[in-house]
Amino acid sequence: MISRSRKLFLWTVRCLMGLAVAVTGGITLFIVFYVLAQGLPNITWELLSTSPSYLSDRIGILPDILNTVYIIIATLVIVLPLGVGAAVYLTEYATNRRIVSVIEYAAEALSGIPSIIYGLVGMLMFSNNIGTSLMAGALTLVIMNLPTIMRNTQESLKTVPQSYREGAFGLGAGKWRVIRTVVLPNCVDGIVTGCILSVGRILGESAALLFTAGFAHMANGFFEGLGSAGATLTVALYIYAKEQGEFEVAFAIASILMILAMLINLSATLVTKKFQRRKK
């Protein structure tokens, strides 16, 4: 028989845990609904498809959307070969385990550094040399995302069964052929997951880009855009909210970013599930 005070105690604990759940869930839901409620009504076709103009007193975020797309493409194009290449070398070729673990540790540490520090370094390394531009921003993001791509690829490489490699070596295949035809095709899932996570990170990055990529809202073509300064959606959000007091626009951008972030998380989950099924 449980005593009365014990019963009361258990009941209180349950209530407190319930409260914790309510607060956690409540805050999340509140933010999502608040941002969407404030932002969605302000998303118009005009906002999405035009550039800002002082003459016609109009705000459009097309340049910011384009800049975001450009910076994502440029970053991935550079970071993928670097990250995958490094992962393949460290996992398949490197023989000195100690150096490998030092590099792996450094990569872990790198991914925990506050992004504003990358911004500072990026400004000194890239913006001061090639000018404040989307390219300088992309290069900074490359450094930031390198560990993500590398570690995801590495983990995936490690899950490829050794027996596949042995089978291929046993047929007289050289090392590179084994990697290209048997190992890499089996870790596409890790590479794709790394890419999706990186896209999410680039989309949400502001601090590093404030330093390196600039604030312009000019709709350019791809290469011209990379060469010139430009704000991505997150940076534009900051500018409109903090410097111009355009909260409707800021919330519109915020809800777009939030929806995109959810889609990215969803696709990461789907990709992982799909590949897991195939591996079975």
Next chain:
Amino acid sequence: MNSIITAQDLCLWYGQSQALKNINIQIPERSITALIGPSGCGKSTFLKTLNRMNDLINGVRITGTVEYNGTDIFSQDVNQLRKEVGMVFQKPNPFPMSIYDNVAYGPRTHGIRNKAQLDEIVERSLRDAAIWDEVKDRLKKNALGLSGGQQQRLCIARALAVQPKVLLMDEPTSALDPISTLKIEELATNLKETYTIVIVTHNMQQALRISDRTAFFLLGELVEYGDTEQIFSQPADKRTEDYVTGRFG
């Protein structure tokens, strides 16, 4: 009979521990040689030395010589050697690709691109491995969908596709059911018309059923090597007798 593989004073160390001690053996062409002995006796290590799969392991040191067809295997191109001396592993390890691509992997590796030629090699290899009738209608299907026994015969077909002279088999039936085992054994017996087979087995009956010559390994040494019948009926060494009669192992 001509011997195709000759090992002389072969010693092998994994780091500090010696796994093979002065192995001297001559393996005759177009026959089945069984390597028997308790776990950890060095028989698999010896098998893997013959096509230099041990190269993949760090810290392996080898002394002595192994000659394949009269040439030292350690001084020739390892990929060429593995093309001539193929391997079938303990656990079936088909690649996660189609049945066709599995068999075509070896020939493609060695530069064959012609579609008609590949088709012909794939069919011939699958027929030689006695699995053609079971898979001919689903060559484009993923090989991982096959049963364990079928997968192992596919792996044999994959090894045959590069036209090796020697086939090394590392306990190829230990992961299989009795019926699949029987099929692999029949297959091995047929294949010795064309190929030299060296098979590691834990199964005495299997060694007795299919092999022409048997080598008994113990603690890294080759204790006795001779005709299978003689090894099992009148072993010269007391240790061999104890092992084949099941007194230890």
